Amino acid sequence: MFGLLAQTTGDVGTGLETIGRGLVIGLAAIGPGIGLGVLIGHAVEAMARQPEYAGQVRATMFIGIGLIEALALFGIAFSFII
Amino acid sequence: MTGTFGSVLAAFEPPSTKDFVWDCWGPALRVGGLEFCMNFIYFLVLLGFLAMLGFFYFALRKPRVVPGKLQSTAEIGIQFVRENIALQMIGPEGDRYMPLLATLFFAIFFWNIWEVAPWVNFSSNSRIAFPLVMAIVAWITYNVVGIRKHGFGGYAKHVLIPPGAPVWLYPLLVPIEFITQIIVRPITLSVRLWANFLAGHFLLAVFFLGTIAMLESGGILYAIAPLSFAIGVALVGFEIFVSVLQAFIFTILTASYIGGAIAEEH
Numbered sequence: 106m107f108g109l110l111a112q113t114t115g116d117v118g119t120g121l122e123t124i125g126r127g128l129v130i131g132l133a134a135i136g137p138g139i140g141l142g143v144l145i146g147h148a149v150e151a152m153a154r155q156p157e158y159a160g161q162v163r164a165t166m167f168i169g170i171g172l173i174e175a176l177a178l179f180g181i182a183f184s185f186i187i
Numbered sequence: 188m189t190g191t192f193g194s195v196l197a198a199f200e201p202p203s204t205k206d207f208v209w210d211c212w213g214p215a216l217r218v219g220g221l222e223f224c225m226n227f228i229y230f231l232v233l234l235g236f237l238a239m240l241g242f243f244y245f246a247l248r249k250p251r252v253v254p255g256k257l258q259s260t261a262e263i264g265i266q267f268v269r270e271n272i273a274l275q276m277i278g279p280e281g282d283r284y285m286p287l288l289a290t291l292f293f294a295i296f297f298w299n300i301w302e303v304a305p306w307v308n309f310s311s312n313s314r315i316a317f318p319l320v321m322a323i324v325a326w327i328t329y330n331v332v333g334i335r336k337h338g339f340g341g342y343a344k345h346v347l348i349p350p351g352a353p354v355w356l357y358p359l360l361v362p363i364e365f366i367t368q369i370i371v372r373p374i375t376l377s378v379r380l381w382a383n384f385l386a387g388h389f390l391l392a393v394f395f396l397g398t399i400a401m402l403e404s405g406g407i408l409y410a411i412a413p414l415s416f417a418i419g420v421a422l423v424g425f426e427i428f429v430s431v432l433q434a435f436i437f438t439i440l441t442a443s444y445i446g447g448a449i450a451e452e453h
Contacts, residue, residue, distance in 0.1 A: 167436055168439060174383075178379055179378060
């Protein structure tokens, strides 16, 4: 493995850094993806059960989306920092 | 096949963070280590702000009982902020904070929409400075109204100690509450808005520059170029949606922080 890496031309460090950046975005998207699915699914269920509270549920849902989404976006931000 | 991809990679320069750095126009004012000058981003901020002022000036210059198109657009926008954000999150006291919330909502929207404006395609909110300043304004507002309402000690107790928590948990809870409520909130507010438009710019750039690179490459990739272009067009629609959504989320979170700060003890 390391013998192979040593044989490659070009800067191995840069290549590993690029792989790291890609991994950060991908891994950071997993948790928020599951979270958004649970959140929006339950919000839709709540709206279907109680249509008269749909507006309130939607507003709360968007707050939740905002809070969860920030985690994935931290991943994007950190991928440029490393 | 490798030749085709090689020529595409040669023509295609992937977008990077240097897209977000613009040179000064004219002389710069140096204060300490900072450099203040007029550049493209600041020009966009000013233009967006003037567009917002102009829109509301012309819409509400001569208000009529039966509103025209422009007036009803402005009124629907303000009514949306009042009913769905201020009154819902803060309650009857929300009208006091309407100037702040409406300004935040419309200013963020007018700055965001540069992302999809033809020949600009660059939102000033994709630089951290502008979201950070707005988040600091929101941070100062909710702390100051909370301290005014409860007094400093009362506000500290209101923020740091969740009601009904047992006393032996305080050493654990107080640092956590302090970090989440005082330190992390302005950071998430600004990073959410900034990273959305950073990522949006990259998405649009990848698909539109990719279309051009594939068209210029010749060969088999020529056939995929329309697909890339179609995805780019769809993403423009998505970015318009994101512009409205982020303005809404920033404002509604500010309102909910203000509402939480002035809430009565349970």
